[in-house]
Amino acid sequence: MRTAQSEDISVGWDDRVLATHTTPHFMQSSTWGSIRSDGPWHVSRRGFGAECDYPVLVFERHAEGFGTLAHVARVSGLAPADIAPLSERIRADRGRAFATKIEVYQPRDERLVAAFESLGWLPTRASQYRFSVVIETAMGEERIFASMKKRARNEIRIAERKGVVTGRVQLTDENRRSMLGLVRETEDRSGAFFRPAEYLERVWQAFVGDDRGRLYFAWHDGRVVAGAFVTLFGRNAWFKDGGSLRDQPQLMASRLLQWAIMRDLAASGIERYDLGHVPPPAEPDAPGQGVLTFKSAFTSDVLEYMPAFQLSHADGAEEWRLSESGFLARYRERTGDYWY
Numbered sequence: 001m002r003t004a005q006s007e008d009i010s011v012g013w014d015d016r017v018l019a020t021h022t023t024p025h026f027m028q029s030s031t032w033g034s035i036r037s038d039g040p041w042h043v044s045r046r047g048f049g050a051e052c053d054y055p056v057l058v059f060e061r062h063a064e065g066f067g068t069l070a071h072v073a074r075v076s077g078l079a080p081a082d083i084a085p086l087s088e089r090i091r092a093d094r095g096r097a098f099a100t101k102i103e104v105y106q107p108r109d110e111r112l113v114a115a116f117e118s119l120g121w122l123p124t125r126a127s128q129y130r131f132s133v134v135i136e137t138a139m140g141e142e143r144i145f146a147s148m149k150k151r152a153r154n155e156i157r158i159a160e161r162k163g164v165v166t167g168r169v170q171l172t173d174e175n176r177r178s179m180l181g182l183v184r185e186t187e188d189r190s191g192a193f194f195r196p197a198e199y200l201e202r203v204w205q206a207f208v209g210d211d212r213g214r215l216y217f218a219w220h221d222g223r224v225v226a227g228a229f230v231t232l233f234g235r236n237a238w239f240k241d242g243g244s245l246r247d248q249p250q251l252m253a254s255r256l257l258q259w260a261i262m263r264d265l266a267a268s269g270i271e272r273y274d275l276g277h278v279p280p281p282a283e284p285d286a287p288g289q290g291v292l293t294f295k296s297a298f299t300s301d302v303l304e305y306m307p308a309f310q311l312s313h314a315d316g317a318e319e320w321r322l323s324e325s326g327f328l329a330r331y332r333e334r335t336g337d338y339w340y
Contacts, residue, residue: 013045016055018234023272025074025105026233027128028057031210035203046093050085060097061339063327066320070097071340074105074128080115087119090311099317103128104306112306121309125324127340129277133295134303137237138271141263152255152297159218159256164225166218166260171208175215176201182227182243189246190290196337200241207231213240216264218257226253230261235271258298278302 013033018024026032033043042060047053059071070090078086090100101124106112135144145153169175180197187194194200207213212233218226226244230237239261244254258275265273275295279286281302296302310321320327331339 013055014233016053020049020052020054020077021075021105022077023105023236024234025076025236026207026212026231026238027074028055029212029233031206031212031233033057035206038202048086048089048093050082050089054082054086060095063320066316067098067314068096069320070094070100071127072100072102074103076105078104078106078112080111083112083115083119083121087121087311091313094313098312098314099320100311100313101127101308102311103308106306108304108306116309121311122321124308124310124321125328126308128305128308130305130307131278131280132303132305133275133278133299133301135262135273135275135298136271137262137266137273138235141266144262144266145259147299149297149300152259155252155255155297156259158250159252162220162251164218164220164251164253164256166216166257168264169215169217171204171213171215175217176204178217178224179204179215179227179229179241179243182224182245183241184243185245186243192288193338194241199337203240204229207240214261214264216257216261218244218253218260220248220251220253225251226257228257228261230265230273232270235269236274237265237270237272238274239276254294255297262298280304 013030017028021028033045036059037043040061044058044060046056046058048056054077056072056075059073060068061071063069072090094100102121103126104112137144139147180200183194183200186192195203204213204215208215212231214230214232216228216230217224225248226242228242229240231240239258242254262273275298277288278292278295279288281292281296292302310317312318312321328339331337
């Protein structure tokens with residue numbers, strides 16, 4: 001039933017998103033929409049285009065003490081001239097929302113920032129990462145390897161010499177348990193935040209069920225030592241979740257695993273691989289410097305995405321914008337989960 005439903009949706013919704021967004025993100029896919037609908041978020045498909053089609057998934061949730069927040073997540077294909085008609089459509093279609101947050105999945109563009117600000121959008125707290133390392137897998141295996149820093153190339157060769165092997169695996173019950181174990185060990189070791197097991201498994205199963213998710217493992221002496229779950233949408237891919245054992249860090253298994261993923265994605269016709277969050281390179285005291293060191297060795301540049309903006313619709317919106325971080329912190333302290 002799920003496969004039939006997903007195929008039916010993709011004929012309409014996903015094809016529209018893939019045709020209009022310049023970097024179609026999985027958070028605008030029917031797969032993500034179905035995942036988020038199974039919880040506190042209400043998901044609706046809307047058209048925010050003026051002279052052409054611009055399909056957008058809008059996520060809405062009740063924020064206690066404020067009302068309904070509308071979240072337009074990870075959209076792309078916007079130019080400065082698009083912001084006026086987009087803002088007009090959002091205001092007209094806001095329903096009961098006290099504010100709309102938008103997060104544009106495009107490199108930072110000062111002209112686009114100015115366009116948002118000139119139309120009443122105010123900077124707000126981003127719910128998604130702002131800095132990332134992106135591998136252009138379309139350039140092929142040889143050029144990908146050559147563009148890496150010397151450190152990454154050396155660590156890949158070390159892992160190969162030490163007998164680490166990698167591969168794509170099925171999302172069986174056993175492999176799912178192994179992946180959860182890697183995630184939890186990494187969480188305990190690093191202090192990084194991961195979603196609860198039930199949520200992770202639901203996401204993995206949904207993306208695999210729609211042929212938009214891949215699980216990869218690295219083994220040493222028959223033991224799984226690293227894992228990664230990758231999501232795909234169109235010709236784009238994202239490093240979604242990962243984990244590793246650290247009793248033998250000299251194996252460099254995670255380095256070889258990511259190289260294997262890049263090769264597999266390139267062979268599959270994927271053109272772009274987003275490795276996910278890194279801290280701002282200009283902030284050496286920001287947490288996660290080890291993540292930055294690891295991911296940035298795969299290429300020379302760190303990409304900065306557009307900042308998040310909020311468009312206020314009603315009283316209380318400005319209070320939300322200024323106090324959102326505290327609201328999210330209290331929610332996590334109370335529930336152990338992330339509000340978004």
